Amino acid sequence: MAGRRTIIYTVEVSDKKGGGFLRRASPVHLQDIFNKYASFEKNGEKFMTAEDFVIKYLKLLDENNYNADTVRLLAAIVDTSKDGLISYSEFQAFEGLLCFPDALYKTAFQLFDTNGNGMVSFHEFVEVMTKTDLQKKIPFNMDSPFVQLYFGRDKKRLVTYHEFSQFLHDFHEEYAIEGFRRADKEGTGFISILEFQEIMISIKSHLLTQQVQTHLIEAARESQGGTRVSFPYFIAFNSLLNNMELVKRIYLNVTNGHRAQEVSKEEFMHSAQAMSQMTPLEVDILFNLCDLLHQTGPEQYFKQITNRLAEIHAVSSPEDRGVFIQILESTYRFSLGSIAGAVGATAVYPIDLVKTRMQNQRTGSFIGELMYRNSFDCFKKVIRHEGIFGLYRGLVPQLLGVAPEKAIKLTVNDLVRDKLMDKKGNLALHSEIIAGACAGGSQVVFTNPLEIVKIRLQVAGEIASGTKVRAWTVVKELGLFGLYKGARACLLRDVPFSAIYFPAYAHTKAKFADENGYNSPITLLVSGAIAGIPAASLVTPADVIKTRLQVVARAGQTTYSGVLDATRKIYAEEGFRAFWKGALARVFRSSPQFGVTLVTYELLQRYLYIDFGGTRPSGSELKVTSIGDMKKPQNPDHIGGYSVSLPIFSGIESKFGLCLPKYSISKAS
Structure with missing residues (x-):
């Protein structure tokens, strides 16, 4: 006005x-x-x-x-x-x-x-x-x-x-x-x-x-x-x-x-x-x-x-644009999501390894002393017995898989949000949840093969053997259908995780935005981390079940035939608390990982922005109000103070x- x-x-x-x-x-x-x-x-x-x-x-x-x-x-x-x-x-x-x-x-x-x-x-x-x-x-x-x-x-x-x-x-x-x-x-x-x-x-x-x-x-x-x-x-x-x-x-x-x-x-x-x-x-x-x-x-x-x-500013509906433009936009988002996913995964991978080993640690069906007393004890023992690089066992296949996994999750979430957004740019809460759920479901095609290989490599260090377990060996051993073992549990984890995470992130980011709607990198990181806390903790039981289904049971350990079977046996042998094993490590891994991933993704969109006519992350531009019509300096010699003061x-x-x-x-x- x-x-x-x-x-x-x-x-x-x-x-x-x-x-x-x-x-x-x-x-x-x-x-x-x-x-x-x-x-x-x-x-x-x-x-x-x-x-x-x-x-x-x-x-x-x-x-x-x-x-x-x-x-x-x-x-x-x-x-x-x-x-x-x-x-x-x-x-x-x-x-x-x-x-x-x-x-x-x-x-x-x-x-x-x-x-x-x-x-x-x-x-x-x-x-x-x-x-x-x-x-x-x-x-x-x-x-x-x-x-x-x-x-x-x-x-x-x-x-x-x-x-x-x-x-x-x-x-x-x-x-x-x-x-x-x-x-x-x-x-x-x-x-x-x-x-x-x-x-x-x-x-x-x-x-x-x-x-x-x-x-x-x-x-x-x-x-x-x-x-x-x-x-x-x-x-x-x-x-x-x-x-x-x-x-x-x-x-x-x-x-x-x-x-x-x-x-x-x-x-x-x-x-x-x-x-x-x-x-x-x-x-x-x-x-x-x-x-x-x-x-x-x-x-x-x-x-x-x-x-x-x-x-x-109200944006045009994605349907108003050509199919080719929408494909280009999805490709662009997919590429940025791949980079962001790789950065986020690398940043927190040691925590993920500790989480996996804690969740795979059994009680009740395996005779012997527990290998790890807690997550911190696990972290120390991995470094002592396997060296600093032991914390990064399985990172390569993780990076090969996490790039398309996070990319498709971020891309699908953005895509579905665009589709469910009305012509005035409004998005209802239930639409945000649906978009997040779709994003979580779509990623399983990449997540499951990735995680089953990663998990088997992560727990391999617990077994003292002269044979070094490699990712390709695990893939050949499992075969195509074996790579999707535990896929149901993966869906049970990823769909609610994303349905909780993305709406929580959007609303938290809005809360931390300044009065001009701008989010600094710090507020983006904090928003992503905060949103990850409820999302990661609440789906821990599904993550425990998925982990148990995907690892190779050692001698004396209980085997599981499916989600329901694993649920019954874990509860009978280890009690209700077993479903929350590694919850702290999972929160400490997922929360910062998604914080790093989302801040990387949004900063990439901010600084490598290409206008396809769709939406872009809110709070991505520092918008301030000017007094009168704003113009850039007409003279290239207008530098320093004059350039700073031009708006006023x-x-x-x-x-x-x-x-x-x-x-x-x-x-x-």
Whole structure:
């Protein structure tokens, strides 16, 4: 809605050579750029003139059509010595100033501090204001009580930087009210819709997108039911513009962090009252504007406002794209999933080995002392007897299988989510669960052969023999059908695991996202790890049964013919607790593994993003709000501070109601 709310852009922070938006400027590089534009030389030292800085370097104005006073005023921001020339030290200081978070206020202060004494007087303020287009169009009463409160009744009080920054903020709002007061000549409390439009575009244009500007009259007419705008509506409209970040927080509160969910006006109002005071009139204006901008029809109490409040763009349905494009997208996701799966598996493989050996350790049917007292004891004994590489027994077949296994799981989950998502980008919880279950079921074709080979290699180290067990030997021994022994138990484990994991991950990630919906790598990793805890622990019994079915029973150990048979015998011989053997090791393996896998997968999609017209992970882009239309630097020499501050300088000519003469006043004037 407001420009600072709805015009969004991606902040690029790359320092890579030759690329990146925000490039850091070294002193040598900055000196070279200064020398390039400095056309005046005095006592062997180069200086920039006002035209050099504003016209040639900043490229703010048309070199063939500009106002000399405007150029002088803007250059005076840098020219702190007020001698009409800009030295390198002043240029360097200005670049540094622009890196401050309050750069806009600092530069505005230097603009009004025309004599450079570090204070702003009433006469300096008037000197700048009288040269602005806005003052000529909508004169501000310089004798108003508001001005007297800051500069004193005699207007001799000098204002410091911090005081002046507050003055500018308040002046911006006071100017809008002054505009209404001047338009309401008869004191009726009403102005015409055309006057409302003129005031908003003249004074608050930097808070309005072009789309909103074109709908101002329509919005006011629908809300006010006529051709006039009341003062309460005017104030509510301006208040809404100034509090769009609050509006977004209210929306995220009512949706419990979900950024693609429809809310009713009543739901939004309840949340607004719980968090802070937002008037019913402001909410009415908000929903009315969303209705107009999105053309959602005549419904008054249920409108989609996500594009305005959460900066989420509705995506086209996958079915709207060609089959070939969908295949390419699936291939792309499969490739990234393979890499992510391999990284995740390698990171936690030693824990997986310990988990497998703990689950295979029997009691009740095998006479003899337990080999391992606990997971930590198992870990120590593997290193002692088999060396550090013993922790990685079976890793090669694991990597050969885990790549397609994790890839197909991640790809199918994304694919099914796309298919079940409605045209507005919403996905119900039951649809998330179905997508996860489908992902878990689809992976078994790769998981079972992989795990049966891996498990037999992992437990081989427990048996002292001169023969080294190799993966290919296990495969030949099992045969094609043998590779799918325990597949039912594998399904019983993987389907509920994924049905729990993926929805939990999506919702946890949303909770950890910042107010702009962005997830850092750390929050992605933590979200993946947290989601893995309930998913991994709750399916441990199925994992125990699968492990028992897939290992080769040694002499004296119980054998099992199937899932039900294994369940009965394990319970009869070892009790209920046996089904939770290795649960801790499983959580410590699965939780970080999927955390590493998911953060790798999402970062790969983030940095190797290819737009196929489908969805991409939410929270994958740092989206922030800009003030005005965001553009990249026009000049490759715009580096360092200027590049950093560009977002806040977009539309600077109308910020704070200043509206400096920029293009409208010709050189001849």
